Structure formats: structure tokens, C-alpha cells
Amino acid sequence: MIKVGVIGCGHWGPNHIRIFSHLANSVSFMCADLNEERLKKIKETFLNIKTTQNYKDILNHPEVDAVCIASPTDSHFTIAKEALEAGKHVLCEKPLSLDPRECFELERIAKDQAKILMVGHIFVFNAGIVKIKEYIQSGELGKIYYAYATRTNLGPFRYDVNALWDLAPHDISIFNYLFGSMPLNVSARG
Structure with a gap:
């Protein structure tokens, strides 16, 4: 235990x-x-x-x-x-x-x-994300060239960090998990 x-x-x-x-x-x-x-x-x-x-x-x-x-x-x-x-x-x-x-x-x-x-990085354990990874690994989706995410807040408004530090890590960790690599380019707007 x-x-x-x-x-x-x-x-x-x-x-x-x-x-x-x-x-x-x-x-x-x-x-x-x-x-x-x-x-x-x-x-x-x-x-x-x-x-x-x-x-x-x-x-x-x-x-x-x-x-x-x-x-x-x-x-x-x-x-x-x-x-x-x-x-x-x-x-x-x-x-x-x-x-x-x-x-x-x-x-x-x-x-x-x-x-x-x-x-x-809790989303890498989400059943939906795991299923998407299975699709990617199976080759069913072909080669992935581009990924896009929209993020909304999941909890209270945070004052200790800005939106980038609060919300973007989830999407970045999901993409790193899905593709097994680091991105070549990243852009954001808010």
C-alpha cells in the first residue's frame, strides 16, 4: 500500500x-x-x-x-x-x-x-485520448502533419499563473503523447 x-x-x-x-x-x-x-x-x-x-x-x-x-x-x-x-x-x-x-x-x-x-498531465490517461493514439499508431489516419487545439478552463480562475501556463500544458502534453515527439513549430493566440 x-x-x-x-x-x-x-x-x-x-x-x-x-x-x-x-x-x-x-x-x-x-x-x-x-x-x-x-x-x-x-x-x-x-x-x-x-x-x-x-x-x-x-x-x-x-x-x-x-x-x-x-x-x-x-x-x-x-x-x-x-x-x-x-x-x-x-x-x-x-x-x-x-x-x-x-x-x-x-x-x-x-x-x-x-x-x-x-x-x-492527466489527459494522457483519458480514454478518448488513448483511443486517438491507437488510431494514430494503427496508421488508419495516415501521417499526421498538423494538430490544433482549443482550450477552455477546467477549474477556477488562477491568479498564480497566466493562461499559457495554466491551460496550454494540457494540450502540449496531449500532442507529445499522441505523436511521441516534440513539435517543430508552435503558435498561439488569445
Whole structure:
């Protein structure tokens, strides 16, 4: 059983807690948030979860195997780095960081620690997207030269990142998954 600590209980954190609690091989063991009211609601909904206002309690807990980071974007790098260095596997909401150098640093630390570092690109697990990939791989659609996406918001308006950082990563991760390669050209307008 994988014991997961969820850091950040705003919009997405409670969803992660619920999902980890319903999976056969994991349990939401502990969660952290600075907001005491959020933690109170979590305790009312998920009776057996431990709560703390200090995320480092999760990182230092010997029973926690992995962390899920659902905190504001500007905290992702620091928390992910500390979690990896504490020997935890990391699932982080996107974006992992706003600085590519920090992403490469986290990738290196994860490799050195032999830990999984994963960004929450959830759409690559969507049944519809998986089916499209099957069509592409079968050759039924022929060679793909062009892909187009329109994105709308899936949650609350975010103030910690702009629309590019909030919405575009989903489409980019879908295209990278579907085509198994990086794009040659990208354009956007808003």
C-alpha cells in the first residue's frame, strides 16, 4: 500500500485525496495546507487522514512514500525538491516550475534518488485520448502533419499563473503523447 501525502488542499488537493483513497494500491495518509478551515473540511470528509499546516511534516514522516503537490505554482519547485531529497516519489500539478532550469534540476535529483517525478498531465490517461493514439499508431489516419487545439478552463480562475501556463500544458502534453515527439513549430493566440 502506497501512503500518499497531499500538499495543498485548495481546489485540486481534495480531488487527489479522494482519488488516492479509492485506488486499490494507495491511501491518502496525510495532507498539509496553511488554511486551517480547509484542513477541518478535509478531516470531516476523510476521517482517517492526518492533517498538518506544515508540509515538512509530510516530508519527514517515515510512513509517507509519495507526495502529491497541489499548492500554488510558485511553491512547486521548492516542495518537489525537498520531497525528492527526503526520498519521496513526487506527483506535481502543472506547471512543475516556471523556469525550465528548475525542471531539469528536479529531473536530475529524481534520477539520483531513484524516485519517480511526474507532472499531473492527466489527459494522457483519458480514454478518448488513448483511443486517438491507437488510431494514430494503427496508421488508419495516415501521417499526421498538423494538430490544433482549443482550450477552455477546467477549474477556477488562477491568479498564480497566466493562461499559457495554466491551460496550454494540457494540450502540449496531449500532442507529445499522441505523436511521441516534440513539435517543430508552435503558435498561439488569445
